[in-house]
Amino acid sequence: MGFFDRLWPRKRATPVQETEQTRALVERLIVLSPSLKFARDYRERLSPALAQSVAYVREIVERLPPACEASAANWLANPHIHAFFAAPADVAPVLSRSPELHAWFESHPLAREAWAVLGMAMAERRSLGVAQHGDHVHTDVSQTTLSFDDHQVRVCGESEADLREQIVQRVVEQIALEGLAQIGADESRRDALEQERALLRTRRQLLTRQGAGTQKMVGERAVENAAELAQLQAQIDANEQALAELGLKTDALEHEMGVICDVLAHPAQHANVEMKQVRLSPMNVVIEHDAPGSGAQIEFPLARLPASPQGVRAFSLIRFARADLMPRPKLLDSGSHFVI
Known part of the structure; x- marks a missing residue:
């Protein structure tokens, strides 16, 4: 006081x-x-x-x-x-x-x-x-x-x-x-967003791997992969923002x-x-x-x-x-x- x-x-x-x-x-x-x-x-x-x-x-x-x-x-x-x-x-x-x-x-x-x-x-x-x-x-x-x-x-x-x-x-x-x-x-929306997040991250991981090795060296599909990665990252950012608006699961009781x-x-x-x-x-x-x-x-x-x-x-x-x-x-x- x-x-x-x-x-x-x-x-x-x-x-x-x-x-x-x-x-x-x-x-x-x-x-x-x-x-x-x-x-x-x-x-x-x-x-x-x-x-x-x-x-x-x-x-x-x-x-x-x-x-x-x-x-x-x-x-x-x-x-x-x-x-x-x-x-x-x-x-x-x-x-x-x-x-x-x-x-x-x-x-x-x-x-x-x-x-x-x-x-x-x-x-x-x-x-x-x-x-x-x-x-x-x-x-x-x-x-x-x-x-x-x-x-x-x-x-x-x-x-x-x-x-x-x-x-x-x-x-x-x-x-x-x-x-x-x-x-x-x-x-329900939180569960759907978390499933979507897992799928998006898996897709990003696959695209990143495709850009490694000889493909990255010779430039095969580099432009297409870069464009798809950028679009995928935008979806991941939107997903994270939507989850953030719902709050953490540890705060679920206060949210309720x-x-x-x-x-x-x-x-x-x-x-x-x-x-x-x-x-x-x-x-x-x-x-x-x-x-x-x-x-x-x-x-x-x-x-x-x-x-x-x-x-x-x-x-x-x-x-x-x-x-x-x-x-x-x-x-x-x-x-x-x-x-x-």
């Missing part, structure tokens, strides 16, 4: 208070990547980064629309359920296909209903249709129709608050998995911790949710803002996860009653006549 530091000691940065949630997330990360616990001060370094991801995701989740009742009886009354399902008779069968929903009710025998995340694939289709403006009917009008399919229910909760907390935890875990995927990609912390500290780059607002006709035709005619205004979130192969997915918070859950054997029987 210097003289001025003793006179005017600097205030140390206040460490981020580890909450029960961040503590649980740290333990979850250690399960996913056990080597992290051998990194220097791994808890003190992971907790602030996790806190940033949790705060970002929680703010998004708090803005999500409230859960709506998913039932045939509510199909006409709720514009969201009306838009997500083609007919009231589709609601219960489609949702009852979820093994997770059945498992949740089996593990909660006293629960009368479950709160869940309904994920869907959304498609926008352009077509020509008929539109009425005042007393005139116009044909061949360009229209956009929304359709929702591939309904999935994977996450269930005892209440809406419980469900939202589960969403926060799962999205943060997904962000952390993106960091682990980057680490895996770096290690740095990648994880960097990904968790920048959650917006790896998970994003935007709200989509549309006005729909009863046939799910999009009604433009300045177009006449009545329609139902709905708002639902679109999740964008760069690491997910599914890309963009629409989703909604729903509430589903046990009384509407169709037994799984009936679902199998109803489709058995299609089997040849």
Whole structure:
């Protein structure tokens, strides 16, 4: 400590208070990547980064629309359920296909209903249709129709608050998995670069040997060998530079911790949710803002996860009653006549 530091000691940065949630997330990360616990001060370094991801995701989740009742009886009354399902008779069968929903009710025998995340694939289709403006009917009008399919229910909760907390935890875990995927990609690239380096050095050694002896004395292929050696050396230099950017293998643990912390500290780059607002006709035709005619205004979130192969997915918070859950054997029987 210097003289001025003793006179005017600097205030140390206040460490981020580890909450029960961040503590649980740290333990979850250690399960996913056990080597992290051998990194220097791994808890003190992971907790602030996790806190940033949790705060970002929680703010998004708090803005999500409230859960709506998913039932045939509510199909006409709720514009969201009306838009997500083609007919009231589709609601219960489609949702009852979820093994997770059945498992949740089996593990909660006293629960009368479950709160869940309904994920869907959304498609926008352009077509020509008929539109009425005042007393005139116009044909061949360009229209956009929304359709929702591939309904999935994977996450269930005892209440809406419980469900939202589960969403926060799962999205943060997904962000952390993106960091682990980057680490895996770096290690794979390191292995490939090391193999390439060995091949390049062997090739250089062979070319150097070819330039020895009588070939070097009489000048046979001297020019060609020199040009190829120069090109080979440039490839070797590029290979060494790429390996240097990945760091030494002895620093791999610090590199892994740095990648994880960097990904968790920048959650917006790896998970994003935007709200989509549309006005729909009863046939799910999009009604433009300045177009006449009545329609139902709905708002639902679109999740964008760069690491997910599914890309963009629409989703909604729903509430589903046990009384509407169709037994799984009936679902199998109803489709058995299609089997040849």
